Amino acid sequence: MGRYNLAPQRVHTYASQLIQNKRLPSPPPWYNTIGSVPPAERLVRPPLQRSQLPGAKPAGGRKKSRLFKPLQLHYKEDSLRWEYFNDHPWELARPRVVLENDGRDQERSNWGVPLDHSLNRPRSGEMSEEGVKLDDEWDSIRQQQAGRPINGEAVVQRQAYLMSRGLSNAAAYDAARKEFYRLRHSRETETRVAREEALATGAFFGPGPLDIGMKLEDQQYDAWKTWATKEIAALKQLQGSAYTGNENEEGGVEAIEADSLQDDLQEVSESIPASRGGLEARGGAAVHP
Amino acid sequence: MILRSLLLRHGRRALPKPPTPTPIRACRRYLASEVETTYTNPLQDQQFVESGIGGTKSQAIASLPTRDTASATTAADSDLVKQDWDFFQHQKKITNPIGTSLGPHYKPHELLAYPPWPKDITLELLMASQAHIGHATSLWNPANAKYIFGVRGERDPIHIISLDVTAAHLRRACKIVRGVTERGGLVLFVGSREGQARTVVKAAQMAQGCHLFSKWIPGSITNGQQILGKCSKKVVDEHDNVVEGFEGQLLQKAALKPDLVVCLNPLENYVLLHECGLNNIPTIGIIDTDANPTWVTYPIPANDDSLRSVQVIAGVLGRAGQEGQEVRAAKAKRGIVDYMQNHGLEPPSEEDEEAKQKLEKEQSLLAAADAFEVEDLDVEDEAAPDAAHAMVGEDGVAVIPGVDRSLVSEQDSDAHEYVFQSEERGAAVQEEGVQEQQAAPLFAGEGEGGQSAEGEGGAWREKGGQV
Numbered sequence: 001m002g003r004y005n006l007a008p009q010r011v012h013t014y015a016s017q018l019i020q021n022k023r024l025p026s027p028p029p030w031y032n033t034i035g036s037v038p039p040a041e042r043l044v045r046p047p048l049q050r051s052q053l054p055g056a057k058p059a060g061g062r063k064k065s066r067l068f069k070p071l072q073l074h075y076k077e078d079s080l081r082w083e084y085f086n087d088h089p090w091e092l093a094r095p096r097v098v099l100e101n102d103g104r105d106q107e108r109s110n111w112g113v114p115l116d117h118s119l120n121r122p123r124s125g126e127m128s129e130e131g132v133k134l135d136d137e138w139d140s141i142r143q144q145q146a147g148r149p150i151n152g153e154a155v156v157q158r159q160a161y162l163m164s165r166g167l168s169n170a171a172a173y174d175a176a177r178k179e180f181y182r183l184r185h186s187r188e189t190e191t192r193v194a195r196e197e198a199l200a201t202g203a204f205f206g207p208g209p210l211d212i213g214m215k216l217e218d219q220q221y222d223a224w225k226t227w228a229t230k231e232i233a234a235l236k237q238l239q240g241s242a243y244t245g246n247e248n249e250e251g252g253v254e255a256i257e258a259d260s261l262q263d264d265l266q267e268v269s270e271s272i273p274a275s276r277g278g279l280e281a282r283g284g285a286a287v288h289p
Numbered sequence: 290m291i292l293r294s295l296l297l298r299h300g301r302r303a304l305p306k307p308p309t310p311t312p313i314r315a316c317r318r319y320l321a322s323e324v325e326t327t328y329t330n331p332l333q334d335q336q337f338v339e340s341g342i343g344g345t346k347s348q349a350i351a352s353l354p355t356r357d358t359a360s361a362t363t364a365a366d367s368d369l370v371k372q373d374w375d376f377f378q379h380q381k382k383i384t385n386p387i388g389t390s391l392g393p394h395y396k397p398h399e400l401l402a403y404p405p406w407p408k409d410i411t412l413e414l415l416m417a418s419q420a421h422i423g424h425a426t427s428l429w430n431p432a433n434a435k436y437i438f439g440v441r442g443e444r445d446p447i448h449i450i451s452l453d454v455t456a457a458h459l460r461r462a463c464k465i466v467r468g469v470t471e472r473g474g475l476v477l478f479v480g481s482r483e484g485q486a487r488t489v490v491k492a493a494q495m496a497q498g499c500h501l502f503s504k505w506i507p508g509s510i511t512n513g514q515q516i517l518g519k520c521s522k523k524v525v526d527e528h529d530n531v532v533e534g535f536e537g538q539l540l541q542k543a544a545l546k547p548d549l550v551v552c553l554n555p556l557e558n559y560v561l562l563h564e565c566g567l568n569n570i571p572t573i574g575i576i577d578t579d580a581n582p583t584w585v586t587y588p589i590p591a592n593d594d595s596l597r598s599v600q601v602i603a604g605v606l607g608r609a610g611q612e613g614q615e616v617r618a619a620k621a622k623r624g625i626v627d628y629m630q631n632h633g634l635e636p637p638s639e640e641d642e643e644a645k646q647k648l649e650k651e652q653s654l655l656a657a658a659d660a661f662e663v664e665d666l667d668v669e670d671e672a673a674p675d676a677a678h679a680m681v682g683e684d685g686v687a688v689i690p691g692v693d694r695s696l697v698s699e700q701d702s703d704a705h706e707y708v709f710q711s712e713e714r715g716a717a718v719q720e721e722g723v724q725e726q727q728a729a730p731l732f733a734g735e736g737e738g739g740q741s742a743e744g745e746g747g748a749w750r751e752k753g754g755q756v
Contacts, residue, residue, distance in 0.1 A: 004583045005563070005566060005583060005584075006583060007566035007567070007569075008562065008565070008566045008571070008572055008583065008584065008585055008586040009583070009586060011569050011570070011571045011586055014569050015569060018569075024631065025631050025633075026629040026630070026631055027629075028474075028548060028569075028631070029469050029472040029473055029474030029548045029628055029630075030465070030468065030469045030472075030474055030548055030549055030571050032468070032472070033464070033465055033467075033468025033469060033471075033472070034465065034468075034571055034586075036468075037461055037464050037465060037468070039586050039587050040458065040461070040588075042432065042435075042582050042583055042588070043432050043582075043583065044435060045431065045432075045434045045435070046434065046435060048434065048437075068431075068434060070426075070434065070437045070438075070439050070440050070448060071439040071440065072439065072440050072446075073438075073439035073440060073441045073449065099395060100395070100416070100417040101393070101394045101395045101417065102393075102395070102413055102414070102417055103411075103412070103413030103414060103415075103416040103417035104413050105417075147392075
């Protein structure tokens with residue numbers, strides 16, 4: 001059948017023929033199994049989507065059929081995600097765990113609980129109007145929801161939950177992100193305080209990535225400097241040795257004279273633009289032999 | 290400064306009272322090597338839960354339940370270390386349940402140690418192991434359209450594999466593996482991508498089949514006589530016991546062929562699958578969205594790039610093989626053998642036995658003569674098999690414990706030519722333990738050779754029996 005090799009699908013048929021023609025003394029071990037559980041059909045392309053609504057005619061004549069193309073998957077939260085991550089693009093730069101335990105992880109997080117719930121611990125012994133101990137309630141919720149990851153995706157989920165409770169898009173967004181801001185703020189403060197405490201009690205965190213980068217860069221500059229000095233010395237030596245003889249002697253004298261003149265000028269006017277000495281070269285090496 | 294003034298004002302009262310009166314000796318040390326001779330527990334001042342507030346360790350220890358008072362008192366007197374150890378264990382027991390406890394969670398090693406069973410296949414399991422993630426839409430093979438659930442993503446879209454299709458195909462593949470092993474078939478598990486080795490070996494162990502985690506040597510099926518012909522084979526009965534007496538016949542037998550091949554990465558193993566098609570061997574393969582589903586008999590549409598997904602699928606298939614083997618063993622125990630094998634072996638006759646004994650004698654004489662005469666060539670002799678071994682191991686062709694390794698690589702080079710010839714005589718002696726034939730009405734052929742790094746070395750093991 002054209003370019004397809006269908007031998008793998010026809011093993012049972014072929015084995016039946018062999019047995020029928022007594023080419024095989026006994027059926028192979030898979031013969032009965034494959035006979036009872038045949039392979040599924042292949043190379044069949046089911047229509048995956050409608051080309052148009054029934055009864056509707058495309059505006060610009062016949063469109064290219066997308067009948068056999070897979071459907072694009074869209075979810076309600078996609079627009080919320082788009083909005084949130086456009087407003088907070090750096091949230092995407094934070095590492096996030098995408099590993100799932102058993103595929104039902106999402107069901108265990110209750111987005112009815114505010115994102116900053118961990119900060120709202122009531123005072124010990126406080127009672128609600130119904131006579132429920134608030135701190136016990138907080139503890140029990142915390143026990144269930146402490147593992148809920150609080151990140152950008154949590155904001156989206158919380159916003160979707162609030163919208164399902166009747167809040168408008170904007171109101172839900174504001175509520176969710178403000179809870180999130182509060183939690184992030186407190187976490188950052190905690191981290192900073194912990195760092196300061198550690199430093200105050202003698203911790204040493206070592207050079208940071210920037211320091212290490214600067215150090216490496218400095219090493220490269222230094223290495224280049226020694227190399228360039230050597231090169232200049234070698235070039236000068238080569239130049240001096242190339243001009244030997246009468247002409248060169250004269251030239252050498254002239255050069256020396258010129259050099260001394262230069263030195264005098266330098267003393268008088270160092271680094272004056274438009275003078276003979278010219279402006280000092282800063283930041284580069286003048287390698288003009 | 291503050292401390293000093295405090296001392297001046299209050300004198301000795303300001304100093305904390307030492308817990309035990311220290312001898313004056315402790316204030317001075319005459320020698321640098323002098324050490325404290327009495328051991329003081331640094332945790333002595335700690336308060337302990339058992340003895341209530343303000344309790345000491347001795348009170349806590351006294352409250353411990355003692356098995357034997359007499360021995361306990363003597364132990365307490367004599368053995369401080371034991372006392373501490375007991376107390377540590379007790380404390381651990383008391384404090385262990387305090388604090389948080391870790392709920393059930395994903396442990397990567399458990400997929401290898403305890404793979405899921407076919408009955409554990411759920412869509413959640415498949416999704417958690419990322420079996421649904423396909424390749425970029427531009428890489429797809431349109432023949433996989435049936436297995437695709439949809440396209441996800443705007444900028445860099447990927448195909449999402451439909452997990453209910455995956456589960457259905459996986460269950461079907463399980464039935465095949467189970468059925469084949471139940472009827473004494475030999476299953477070969479192949480996964481040559483990085484990181485798949487342990488999965489493949491584990492699955493093969495469970496299904497009592499063969500494994501291959503390195504390159505498939507092209508022609509190992511179609512040209513098996515040349516490539517794997519020298520690998521060891523053995524005959525086993527329906528209880529998997531080795532049956533002696535088939536050595537001479539097995540010498541002439543070609544390498545065994547698997548009855549079912551499970552390929553975890555079909556894209557890299559096209560040659561293997563093609564050879565299976567030529568030899569009418571059914572195959573099972575993980576088909577990602579960029580693979581061609583017609584290469585295998587039973588495709589399992591799933592993600593073949595995620596190790597977790599591959600481990601789940603290979604583990605489930607291995608477990609299916611285990612179930613089949615268990616059924617087969619249980620049937621054999623009751624004396625039921627409902628399958629046959631096309632091994633083409635004849636029961637060994639008495640003439641064969643005599644000829645064999647004669648051959649053995651000759652071989653031993655020859656071997657002795659070799660050992661005596663060819664001493665000067667021993668250096669070359671020893672070096673060559675090592676080289677052959679290294680090469681063979683690299684290629685993934687098995688190293689067979691019983692057979693001389695230089696035999697496996699006989700086709701390689703003229704450098705080994707002499708070695709090969711001289712070994713040929715010696716090898717016959719060794720083959721006794723390795724090769725077999727069959728005689729009894731009940732037996733199975735089991736050949737070993739080829740493709741494993743486990744030393745067990747069985748690329749092909751054939752099992753079978755006849756009623």
